[in-house]
Amino acid sequence: MTEGESLAGLMTSYVASFGLGILLGTVFLWGLWLTVHRLPTAAHPAMLMLASLLLRFGVTLAGFLLIARIGSWEHLLLAAAGFAMPRLMIGRRLRSTTAGEDPQA
Template identity: 45%
Template sequence: MNDPLPMMLSFGAGLLLGAVFFGGLWWTIRKGLNSPRPALLFLGSAVLRMGVVVSGFYFVANGQWQRLLACMAGFIIARLAVTWLIRGKQKEEHHAPES
């Protein structure tokens, strides 16, 4: 475990998995509010997002807890980044134009 490359790649994979998971959640919420079948959309999205993330964690970890930990750290950082980006976008949408 002296090689930093697998840890950096695991962290990057965690960032990608987090972006897919939380970006997909944001998309699902936005689309689900106007959907004729929101329960089906939310359930399908949850199953798909969790399947992708759990599979990703499994393959990235490759039986090594250090890689799993690096991937989880990237996942959490991606959550913070997506939350920050969405809040900024919502502020822009609700901001009244100045006269």
């Protein structure tokens, strides 16, 4: 913590970085979900996949670059952890659904 920076301000910026990571991960997976659901009816499925991949990577990279320019390596680390959270939560929910358990538990 540098001089003039309060603990509350530092914690707020860390929570914001983590939240932005979660948002980026959610947008990335949502874009993938939309793409996969459009593939059966797409005229050019390969072009749809490539365009989706480039757009999702572009948005994700822009978000991480913004975090890197504003914050430090700690902010990037928290954003990366947040980015992985939606994938872990969806994976856990899908495993519990296929196992016959209640997904809301």
